[in-house]
Every structure is written in structure tokens, then in C-alpha cells.
């Protein structure tokens with residue numbers, strides 16, 4: 001199978017994606033990440049499996065976390081844990097990632113690979129609705145303490161997550177929002193053809209992108225990797 005063809009990617013040239021992956025000094029894909037993706041593909045249908053972040057995006061997250069010297073991180077939207085394991089692997093030995101998802105079964109599908117990679121001690125999985133768990137974290141005095149937050153859950157709630165995450169991330173810290181180019185549809189016309197499921201969340205992604213572009217509490221840019229990642233720096 002052509003490399004990259006199983007991944008959701010805004011970059012439409014598989015040849016260029018292959019070049020990028022083979023011309024980076026980071027390992028293309030950790031063995032346990034590879035196995036986690038394969039196990040996800042065996043358990044879930046193709047559409048669901050595509051929820052794992054693509055390889056080039058995971059590499060981008062890896063280098064970002066290392067450049068930042070990130071230690072305390074948060075993830076909203078774990079699924080089977082591809083971005084979670086990539087994050088844990090990039091953190092120093094005493095690094096931590098609090099990982100929130102309502103779906104424990106999906107997390108447990110990926111857990112054996114997190115364990116085999118020797119990363120379980122860095123992960124604190126919290127099952128529940130993300131808004132409620134974030135509220136608990138704020139009440140439990142985690143305010144202003146996270147170096148990095150990755151948001152990859154329901155697009156309808158991105159603006160609400162943003163308000164809560166702004167309380168949790170430290171000044172100068174980074175927030176990354178996944179899927180903000182939404183298959184490229186954010187720049188398409190309302191009348192263009194697209195699947196109903198894509199059209200449904202597109203509206204929320206566009207609202208979120210406009211909101212972020214006008215939020216003076218952060219600096220932000222949209223990076224055209226994966227399905228689009230909005231990087232924010234809390235001022």
C-alpha cells in the first residue's frame with residue numbers, strides 16, 4: 001500500500017509525504033506506534049481508524065515537545081492513543097501526560113503498546129466527559145501549570161475547551177488544536193459537495209478558527225500538516 005494513503009492528510013501528494021518522512025532525522029515511526037496503529041485498524045473500521053494522527057503530524061508533535069522541553073502535558077481526545085504515545089515518547093523520563101477520553105475501551109486497545117514502549121508511568125488516563133474533567137483539574141489547582149495541551153476531541157466543543165485550557169496552560173505555554181483545516185473544507189464554499197458528516201462539524205471548525213484568529217490572549221497560526229493543526233502560544 002502506498003505510504004501515507006491510510007492517513008488523513010491535507011498534503012495531497014503521497015510522493016512528497018514519502019519524501020518528507022524519509023528525509024527527517026527522527027525515526028519514521030516507533031515500533032510500538034506502528035503496532036498501535038495496526039491494532040486500531042484491526043479493531044475499528046477505516047473511518048474510525050483514521051482518527052489516529054498521521055505519522056508526519058506525530059513527528060511534528062515530537063520535535064515541538066522536545067524544542068519546548070515540555071514536561072507536564074494534557075491531551076483531550078485519546079482514542080487508541082497514537083498521539084498520546086507519541087507525546088509520552090517525546091517527554092523526558094519524569095514527564096507526565098494527563099489524557100482525557102470518555103471511551104476507556106479505545107484507550108485500552110492501545111494500552112498494551114504504551115506498556116511495551118515503557119511509557120505507562122508517564123500517562124494518567126482520566127475517563128469522562130472532557131468538560132467535566134477539565135473543570136475538576138481547574139478545581140484541583142492545576143491552573144497555569146501545563147506546558148503543552150493537545151486538543152483532538154469533538155469539534156463542537158473546541159471553543160469551550162479553549163476557555164478552560166487557557167486557565168490550565170502556563171503563560172508562554174502551547175496549545176495545539178487538531179483538524180482545524182477539516183479536510184480542506186474550511187476554505188470551500190457552502191454549496192460545494194461534501195459528506196454530511198464532514199459538513200456537520202465544518203461549521204464548528206470555521207467558528208472556532210474565526211474565534212481563535214481574534215483572541216488577543218494568544219498568538220496563533222494554522223500549520224498545514226495532517227488535517228491542519230492550530231498552534232497557539234498563551235501570552
Ligand SMILES: C[S@@+](CC[C@H](N)C(=O)[O-])C[C@H]1O[C@@H](n2cnc3c(N)ncnc32)[C@H](O)[C@@H]1O
Pocket residue numbers: 051052053076077078079080081082083084100101102103106128129130131152153154157
Ligand atoms: C479524533 S479521536 C482522538 C485521536 C487521538 N488523538 C489519536 O491520535 O489516536 C477523538 C476522541 O475524542 C473523544 N471525545 C469526543 N468527545 C469527547 C468528550 N466530550 N469528552 C471526552 N472525550 C471525547 C472520542 O471518544 C474519541 O476517542
